[in-house]
Amino acid sequence: MVQILNLGSNKLASERVRRKYEARQLEILHAAARVFRRCGLAAAGMREIAEEADLSPGNLYHYFSGKDEILLFCQDRTLEHMLAAAKAAQRSAVPVAEQVRAVMRDHVHCMLDELEGATAHLEVEALPEELRKPVIKKRDAYEGAVRALVAKGMKRGEFAPGDASLVTRAMLGAVNWTARWYRPDGAQSVAEIAQSLSDYLVRGLGAAAPSTRAAAPSTRSARVAAASGVRK
Amino acid sequence: MVQILNLGSNKLASERVRRKYEARQLEILHAAARVFRRCGLAAAGMREIAEEADLSPGNLYHYFSGKDEILLFCQDRTLEHMLAAAKAAQRSAVPVAEQVRAVMRDHVHCMLDELEGATAHLEVEALPEELRKPVIKKRDAYEGAVRALVAKGMKRGEFAPGDASLVTRAMLGAVNWTARWYRPDGAQSVAEIAQSLSDYLVRGLGAAAPSTRAAAPSTRSARVAAASGVRK
DNA sequence: CTAGAATTCGAACTATGGTTCAAATTTTGA
DNA sequence: TCAAAATTTGAACCATAGTTCGAATTCTAG
Known part of the structure; x- marks a missing residue:
């Protein structure tokens, strides 16, 4: 950034x-x-x-x-964060299903935790053409990373075969949408939402149920540390 | 309206x-x-x-x-359309899974077909408090109708048990998001998108496969396995 | 045909909100 | 301590976009 x-x-x-x-x-x-x-x-x-x-x-x-520059930063920072999480998941030695779940969980946390102005990343149209281009590029890179995970799972037979591109967009839509309805004083925590949501989304891929969870650095501190390490 | x-x-x-x-x-x-x-x-x-x-x-x-009144109409009209589709699906004599699929398909068509200004229905915040209230009310009614379908499917054992409210929001997020990425000159038609998307979303509910199979859910052991370890 | 209603126009008004600017204040570095 | 640089201010500027308004035009109806 x-x-x-x-x-x-x-x-x-x-x-x-x-x-x-x-x-x-x-x-x-x-x-x-x-x-x-x-x-x-x-x-x-x-x-x-x-x-x-x-x-x-x-x-x-x-x-x-x-104002544009301020907005640009918020969007860029959020995308950078998510992209780092996707790359990290890609490298982790867990089943693809769990990799996808991790990315989705991270995405939800990024959207709902108080730290960032992540909701701004949804409104790319607000930027003038000039500034918009690099953001779009980064956003496409993130979407591509998620899609690659999904495709890998399909290729390996871990997921049911299907349109990886479409399904990826569906998943991203579902997690992005959380910013619309989430209220901090709601019944369930961000972590619970992230968990349930990612489970649902991956289940739709035709994957096996999440094995009694043991792997994946899903603690918040681990994720934050990983993400901040990437930033220079 | x-x-x-x-x-x-x-x-x-x-x-x-x-x-x-x-x-x-x-x-x-x-x-x-x-x-x-x-x-x-x-x-x-x-x-x-x-x-x-x-x-x-x-x-x-x-x-x-x-302008507010114009926007109000577009939102109201769209919601009215979707609500009608949900009610219709509710009455139809097909498995719940197919009912949900029908609602989702309709939703996608409503978002992407040229007829309406459905994209506007996503930006409820643009309306002043006064006009917003009835729209919110109708939107909640629609969401409630979808949630009721999902809950019914869960209760009947046709879907895996889970948080109907959360899953409903996930589904709505996925279909609403189509307005962001869909391009009329894309590879697949609206109908194809609607079909694939609704299949994916309902599959995540733990339902049986779409058309080929009858209403009976998959084996009991499969359902139990799918539901295990996930929920809170 | 004609009076009154309905429609249409487009220029001007106004409120909002991003932005600029010259001057005042504070901080830095020798 | 003092001059130059950096920071800060708040009022003013300006562009956009929703809206208003009075006059001109068209349509309706008796």
């Missing part, structure tokens, strides 16, 4: 001030993510983001070129 | 002109639906809707109180 986000850091000052600058950038981005999550993307105004980040509206433009 | 949409038809003129008036209303609504579908809801401006419907921007307000 750093590649995309090379802000106007041309005339770099001393190291010390640069650190502070980038730290403040991150604070602002987290604040923005919170606002995106609270209200929708459309309803989130610069003035509101500014207030959430404790600075004046105009000052936002000292750190970002505009 | 007529109840909600009782436009300013207070001082009704002659029957003849009223017919014409309402016909023009429908034309406009269809045009709006087309624009909603083409661009997103956000990008669809009144001026663009006006052009699509072959009248001036200002003239739109002779037929509707504003």
Whole structure:
């Protein structure tokens, strides 16, 4: 994401001030993510983001070129996270069914946990053509990774044969949709939702039932650690 | 939908002109639906809707109180359609699995066929609180109908036991998501998509295979195995 | 045919929200 | 301590898009 986000850091000052600058950038981005999550993307105004980040509206433009760039970061960060999770699952030594389940669980966590402004990643259309392209590319890469897992399972006979592309989109739709109906004060936890949902989605692939679960680093800390390690 | 949409038809003129008036209303609504579908809801401006419907921007307000009312209609119409399909499936004398498949197929058709502006039904947040309420209510009714079908299937043992509410939301997410990725010039037809998707979604319920087999679910041992270890 | 109603137009109004900017304040580095 | 750089402010700018309005045109009906 750093590649995309090379802000106007041309005339770099001393190291010390640069650190502070980038730290403040991150604070602002987290604040923005919170606002995106609270209200929708459309309803989130610069003035509101500014207030959430404790600075004046105009000052936002000292750190970002505009709203688009802020949104771009949120989307990119979310996709980067999910992509890393998919790659990690791909490498793990568990049945494909469990790999897919892991990816779906991670996706749900990414959507519903408070940390990121992941809901913003659903509204790619909001970006102007220019900025949209790299996001689309990354999103396609993620979808491709999931599809590859599904296809692998089908090829190995672990899943019933079928249209991997269509089924992948169905699964992604189901998990993305959670952002619409999930309420933090609901009956079940995010982990429970992630578990049940991924079980259902993989069952539709015609896989065997999840073996009495033993494998897969499904603890939250493990996932976060794995994901953050990828980020540079 | 007529109840909600009782436009300013207070001082009704002659029957003849009223017919014409309402016909023009429908034309406009269809045009709006087309624009909603083409661009997103956000990008669809009144001026663009006006052009699509072959009248001036200002003239739109002779037929509707504003953009909200137009959007309200599209959402209401779509939901009414889906609700009717759900009710119809409920009454049909086929296995529950096939009932659910029928509802999902209808839902997909409703989303992807050119006739309606169904994509708009996904953006309920765009409406002001006042108008939103009845739409939410109808949407909940539809979701409830689907959930009832799923629960019935579970109760009868035709589906594996599970969280009917969660699974229903997953299914609806998958079908709603089609509006995001479907392209009319794609490889497969809407009907094919609807078929494959509904098959996949119902398969995840632990039902018997679609057409080839009769209503009787698979062997007891298979069902038990499928349900084991998953649920909370 | 003609008066009144219905329809249509398009320019102008207005509210919203992203953005700019010049000046004030704070921080940095020597 | 002081000058230059960095940060911050808040008001103002401006573009978009929903909406209003009065006048012009067309249609209906007696």
